Amino acid sequence: MNPSNNSNPNNIWSKDSDVFLCDYGSILTENNCIASLEYLKELAQNESLPLIKLSLFEEKYITGKNLGLFMEQNDIFEFLDLAALTLHSPFKIGNISKALVKSKNLKEINLYGNDFVNEFASLVRIIKENKSIEILNIGSNDFYENRTTDDFKNLLPSFSESLETNKTLKTFEMISISPDGDYKDKNLIEATFNGLENNTSITKVDLSQNYFTDDDCKFIKVSSVLKKLDLSSNIITKNGVETILNKLQNRTTKLTIDLKYNEIMLADLNLENKSPFIKLLIEDNDEDDDGEITVVGTF
Numbered sequence: 001m002n003p004s005n006n007s008n009p010n011n012i013w014s015k016d017s018d019v020f021l022c023d024y025g026s027i028l029t030e031n032n033c034i035a036s037l038e039y040l041k042e043l044a045q046n047e048s049l050p051l052i053k054l055s056l057f058e059e060k061y062i063t064g065k066n067l068g069l070f071m072e073q074n075d076i077f078e079f080l081d082l083a084a085l086t087l088h089s090p091f092k093i094g095n096i097s098k099a100l101v102k103s104k105n106l107k108e109i110n111l112y113g114n115d116f117v118n119e120f121a122s123l124v125r126i127i128k129e130n131k132s133i134e135i136l137n138i139g140s141n142d143f144y145e146n147r148t149t150d151d152f153k154n155l156l157p158s159f160s161e162s163l164e165t166n167k168t169l170k171t172f173e174m175i176s177i178s179p180d181g182d183y184k185d186k187n188l189i190e191a192t193f194n195g196l197e198n199n200t201s202i203t204k205v206d207l208s209q210n211y212f213t214d215d216d217c218k219f220i221k222v223s224s225v226l227k228k229l230d231l232s233s234n235i236i237t238k239n240g241v242e243t244i245l246n247k248l249q250n251r252t253t254k255l256t257i258d259l260k261y262n263e264i265m266l267a268d269l270n271l272e273n274k275s276p277f278i279k280l281l282i283e284d285n286d287e288d289d290d291g292e293i294t295v296v297g298t299f
Contacts, residue, residue, distance in 0.1 A: 013040050019053040019079070020044070028059060033066035041074060051105055055081035064095030071099035079108045083137075086115040097122040101129045108135035112173075116141045120155050127169070128162035139175035139206075156191040163195025163202075172196075173206035190219045197221035206230040208258070214240035217247075224253045232281075236262040238269050241280070251275040254299050259283075266294055 012026045013036075020040060022028070028036055044052045054077055056062050062085050071077065085091035093116050100106065116123065123138060163172070174192065189212075196205060203225060212234035220243075222229060241264060244257065252275075260283040274280075280296040 012036050013043055016055075019055050019081075021055045021057075022059045026059070027061045028056075028063060029061055030063050030066065033063040034070055037067070037070045037074075041076060044076070050076075051078035052076050053079040056085060057081050058084045062091055064091045064093075068096035068099045071096060072102065075099075075103050075105050077103070077106055080106065081110045082114070083110045084113040086113075092116075093119045093126075094122045097126055100126045100133075103130065104132050106130070106132050109133060110137045111141065112137050112139040112175075114141050120152060120159070124155055124158050124162050127166055128158070131168055134168055135171040136169055137173040137206075139173050141175075153187070156187055159188075160191045160195035163192065164198050166199065167201050169199075169202050171204045171206070172202050175207075175210050186216065186219070189216055193219045193221045196226070197223060199223050200225055203227045204230070208232040208234065210234055212236060212240075214243065216240075217243040220244055220247055222248070222255070224251075226255060228256045228258065230258040232258045232260040232262070234262050236264065238264060242270055242273075245271070245274045245278070248278060249273045249275050251277045253277055255279070256281065260293060266296075269296075271296065 012023055012028070014021050014023050020043070040052065040054070062082075064085075082091070091114065093111065093114070100109070126133075127136070163169075189207075189210075192207075196202065200223065202223070204227060205222070208230045209232075212231055214237055217236065217240040220229075236259060240262075241259065248255070254277050256279045258281045260281055262283075264282055266282055274297065276297065277299075278297055279299060280294075282294045282296060283292075
């Protein structure tokens with residue numbers, strides 16, 4: 001299979017540091033996708049690279065089926081940046097889910113900003129069955145758009161189980177609450193923390209920019225191995241902070257909670273029930289101060 005004239009594989013790939021990129025304006029089509037990826041493989045081999053870090057960020061015409069087929073036959077990717085691929089084309093995670101489940105070399109995958117409305121089941125399978133991914137970003141994927149369907153509701157326990165039993169993930173990032181913040185969105189957040197509570201590998205969870213409210217704080221349950229919980233850039237007030245501290249007051253392992261850029265004034269906080277093992281990062285919104293980050297608690 002030869003690449004088309006308007007997408008010569010020799011002109012597609014560039015290298016930025018240690019990551020191969022699709023040149024801006026390049027086109028991967030049904031006809032040339034595999035040939036172009038084979039050429040990328042040759043480039044990496046010529047540089048004696050055993051594994052490839054690849055970014056297809058905003059690649060306008062990526063063909064998911066052919067990418068999945070290539071990945072199934074060539075487990076050579078260590079990092080995949082597949083962010084925002086559905087801005088211009090119907091990229092589906094289901095097309096590469098089989099390859100992701102089978103991969104033994106992939107360490108990090110960025111799926112931020114896609115449109116996986118009907119593909120929650122594929123995500124659950126990847127988290128549950130993959131044995132290599134350490135960093136997973138599924139932010140801003142509109143999973144909650146199917147929140148009124150029975151299929152979505154029935155998958156939530158499986159989602160919790162997949163997070164709980166996964167033993168390779170170290171960093172998990174998700175943006176999934178809609179601005180409306182209705183009940184079904186809260187079910188997904190509750191399911192997330194149900195899974196995180198007994199996970200034995202995840203050390204960092206990023207739920208920043210999630211329209212996370214004081215009421216959502218009641219769902220927080222985290223494992224003893226978690227080291228950082230990022231709740232920055234949400235709409236949490238002192239009431240939410242007090243809920244978090246009350247729920248985690250018996251914490252006996254170190255945990256940093258990032259609460260910067262919320263609606264919090266340090267002077268209003270009641271820190272009497274704060275475990276000495278919890279450190280808070282707070283941007284004090286008191287008009288009389290200079291807005292610097294305050295660290296509450298030291299290890």
